Amino acid sequence: MNERPKKILVTGATGLVGRHVVDQLRQAGMSVRALTRDPAAAGLPAGVEVVRGDLTEPATLAPAFDGVDRLYLFAVPETAREVVALARQAGVRRVVVLSAAAVTAGLDTYHHPRVEQAVRESGLEWTMVRPGEFMTNVLPVWAPSIRAERVVRYPFADQVGVPVHEADVAAVAVAALLEDRHAGACYTLTGPAQITYRQQVEAIGAALGEPVRYEEVTREHARALLKAQGGAAAASADLLLGFADYDGADGSGQDGTSDQDYSALLRPWPGVREATGRPARTFAEWARDHVADFR
Numbered sequence: 001m002n003e004r005p006k007k008i009l010v011t012g013a014t015g016l017v018g019r020h021v022v023d024q025l026r027q028a029g030m031s032v033r034a035l036t037r038d039p040a041a042a043g044l045p046a047g048v049e050v051v052r053g054d055l056t057e058p059a060t061l062a063p064a065f066d067g068v069d070r071l072y073l074f075a076v077p078e079t080a081r082e083v084v085a086l087a088r089q090a091g092v093r094r095v096v097v098l099s100a101a102a103v104t105a106g107l108d109t110y111h112h113p114r115v116e117q118a119v120r121e122s123g124l125e126w127t128m129v130r131p132g133e134f135m136t137n138v139l140p141v142w143a144p145s146i147r148a149e150r151v152v153r154y155p156f157a158d159q160v161g162v163p164v165h166e167a168d169v170a171a172v173a174v175a176a177l178l179e180d181r182h183a184g185a186c187y188t189l190t191g192p193a194q195i196t197y198r199q200q201v202e203a204i205g206a207a208l209g210e211p212v213r214y215e216e217v218t219r220e221h222a223r224a225l226l227k228a229q230g231g232a233a234a235a236s237a238d239l240l241l242g243f244a245d246y247d248g249a250d251g252s253g254q255d256g257t258s259d260q261d262y263s264a265l266l267r268p269w270p271g272v273r274e275a276t277g278r279p280a281r282t283f284a285e286w287a288r289d290h291v292a293d294f295r
Contacts, residue, residue, distance in 0.1 A: 002180050005070045007031045009092075011055055012074030014042050016136060017098060020170030021072050021177075022048055028178065035064050058082040065090035070177050073097050077114035084122045094125040094183070096176045098169075101132035104188045105264040127176035128186040132265045135163040135191070135286040138200065139293055140232035141240065146204065146294045150212050153225055155241065157198040157216045162190035162268050165281040167289075172275040187271035192280040194268065200283055204294055207287035219243070 013034035
């Protein structure tokens with residue numbers, strides 16, 4: 001039988017996945033402590049204990065670990081060993097790491113692997129949660145033009161991907177936190193099936209109840225649009241459009257674009273079903289969940 005946790009510490013609690021982890025643990029009736037740099041701005045549900053702390057400053061974490069026996073760990077490689085050592089000293093027995101499918105594919109050899117290694121060598125129970133591309137990645141890229149004009153201007157209309165719903169990533173993490181059977185597992189997470197960018201835009205239009213036009217443009221044109229858009233879209237433009245490798249360096253191909261092999265991440269992986277017993281959510285479900293973001 002699964003032993004009931006005393007208290008679970010969620011780091012990165014105000015992030016994309018962390019908020020869902022907090023919500024799902026509370027729905028399961030767990031005692032949750034949420035770590036954030038700014039408790040006043042956290043906006044977390046009633047009943048969640050919110051504490052101040054910073055993973056980049058391990059000296060701030062002692063109060064957060066007090067009385068905790070399970071940990072959801074956001075990846076900060078620079079301090080991972082120190083953070084994990086503090087967790088163990090405080091009595092934490094199980095760690096679930098938010099890693100990345102790029103580790104599975106061999107694209108990430110530096111960032112998340114350092115955290116995974118620190119946890120593996122800690123002597124604690126561990127589970128690695130490795131999501132691929134997030135469905136939510138399209139929000140900063142497409143939402144402004146969809147809201148303004150009901151149009152997406154982007155290349156690669158018929159390129160396939162298998163993006164994953166952030167709530168599914170959280171569901172796998174929560175299962176690993178609560179159930180003993182996940183110890184020592186590495187779950188690579190994607191959506192349930194391949195879907196093209198054009199089909200993603202169609203799903204957003206269906207959720208809106210209005211057509212959204214896909215205007216296919218060159219990579220160069222798309223990069224100019226995203227850079228002008230600013231914010232997260234501008235920051236991620238080169239990686240999304242293939243002008244940079246996974247590590248952010250200039251594209252390693254002869255034409256200055258990336259020639260890294262992403263094929264391992266362009267097929268469905270069974271991690272969500274393996275961990276939760278149900279299929280991963282579809283992009284159409286995600287679009288309905290986020291329809292307000294496109295209005």
